[in-house]
Amino acid sequence: MKINTHQFGEIEFTEDKIITFEKGLLGFEHLTKYLFIKPDDSLFYWLTSIEDPDIAFPMFGIRVIDDHYPQEDNHEAFAIVVLNPDPLKITANLKAPVYINQNSKSGFQKIIDADKYPVYYNLFTE
Amino acid sequence: MLVLTRKINEEIKIGSDITIKIITTSDNQVKIGFEAPKNIQILRGEIYEKIKESTIEASKAFVQTNLDLQKYKIKKV
Numbered sequence: 001m002k003i004n005t006h007q008f009g010e011i012e013f014t015e016d017k018i019i020t021f022e023k024g025l026l027g028f029e030h031l032t033k034y035l036f037i038k039p040d041d042s043l044f045y046w047l048t049s050i051e052d053p054d055i056a057f058p059m060f061g062i063r064v065i066d067d068h069y070p071q072e073d074n075h076e077a078f079a080i081v082v083l084n085p086d087p088l089k090i091t092a093n094l095k096a097p098v099y100i101n102q103n104s105k106s107g108f109q110k111i112i113d114a115d116k117y118p119v120y121y122n123l124f125t126e
Numbered sequence: 127m128l129v130l131t132r133k134i135n136e137e138i139k140i141g142s143d144i145t146i147k148i149i150t151t152s153d154n155q156v157k158i159g160f161e162a163p164k165n166i167q168i169l170r171g172e173i174y175e176k177i178k179e180s181t182i183e184a185s186k187a188f189v190q191t192n193l194d195l196q197k198y199k200i201k202k203v
Contacts (some may be wrong), residue, residue, distance in 0.1 A: 027178035050137045055185050066203035083187040096177045119180050124198040
């Protein structure tokens with residue numbers, strides 16, 4: 001299968017690489033099939049929609065910044081990142097993590113209704 | 127929209143497994159209790175909207191990935 005993406009140009013992949021989000025993501029409930037791509041030289045993963053290849057979400061593994069973040073069995077927690085040319089303005093959404101199981105190829109989004117987890121968490125400092 | 131009037135401690139059922147109860151009221155605040163199956167997410171409306179907005183923002187911020195992050199540190203929670 002092939003898709004033409006905004007971010008990476010044309011990507012060829014096999015069906016076993018598809019990660020399914022049964023309920024989609026908040027605001028993107030209609031998109032349920034994704035590829036999860038990590039460029040070698042990048043800190044970020046890209047959750048790229050197969051159904052709408054112009055849509056891709058940069059993601060960051062939350063484990064790297066928080067040892068005590070709420071876990072889900074067999075899933076790894078990722079934050080959706082809002083990129084910015086100024087790294088000090090790059091934020092990660094810790095309020096609505098995306099949990100992905102790369103073995104079962106499934107994922108879901110959860111909302112953690114606790115004040116300590118902001119929607120816009122500044123990921124970098126000088 | 128269905129509008130119902132309830133007194134303190136009275137309940138509303140939605141289907142057979144969701145119960146909403148009015149706990150207390152004051153001038154312009156209502157405290158409400160919810161009982162629902164675990165897979166039903168209960169959220170304040172403005173949080174839902176804020177998350178949706180940030181996700182849309184994330185999908186549009188196509189900054190090239192060759193950001194020079196060398197002189198920055200990742201901030202731990």
